[in-house]
Amino acid sequence: MQISASPYGYSSQRGGGSGIRLILGVVIAIISIMSHPAHSIL
């Protein structure tokens, strides 16, 4: 359980990192796809 202050009062969040992890996973997947399958010399 994570409690944080906001301009609108206190809010609580459970497992708040899941959205960020999802975005992170998508970014990593995109980077993986972009960096494959070609190899370059430079």
Added chain:
Amino acid sequence: MTGENQYLSLTPDQEIALGLQSAPEMIQEFGGLSPDQNAQTTVDNIGFNIVNKSVARTTPWQFEYSVLADQQTVNAFALPGGQVFITEALLSQLTTQDEIAGVLAHETIHVLARHSAQQIASSDLTNGLVGAVGVASGDASTAQTAAVIGQLIGLRYSRDDETQADTLGVCLMIASGYNPQGMVEVMQVLQNASGGSSQPEFLETHPNPANRIVQIQNAIQSAPTRCASYQG
């Protein structure tokens, strides 16, 4: 092929299909195929020699060497399965057949060593580990740190692949009758073209060109004891 154990998720047929599927996009991205027939014939001939006079002849890969019309981007590429490309910009800076062979041999090793399939397998593993760290910790910053470490590990694999393509490329050049010193000259061309690296090597996908030159020179010296299995 390289003497290392590999853990791959793609079959050779899948790799060939992936390369053929990706080729039109790559050709389009670099200005289409070069209209310079002389350049294409030169590259065809050198590519043919590299494949047919070396161990590459006995492999399932469908090698095809193409010149891309891009006159700005100094680079060459290999797709899984055997599609190899060199830009007009790089070709125009190479003055000997040995230098062209150096570039094509480097790319040919990426195909033979199945570096793309290996990277796909390792990035699957890295993504799985990052996800597992995130789930286990329930903490986004921990997952983010794991992701950054995962990317750095990926870059390390990438640099190792490049070093292998350089050092085993030397073996292919010797097997097909080219002077491996051409590979050293290619690195000098690339060093000039890149204008020097702006960040430390551990953040780069490729080793520093100066380090590559030293490694290639060492590879040439050790070739007699190292390259016998690359003869055709």
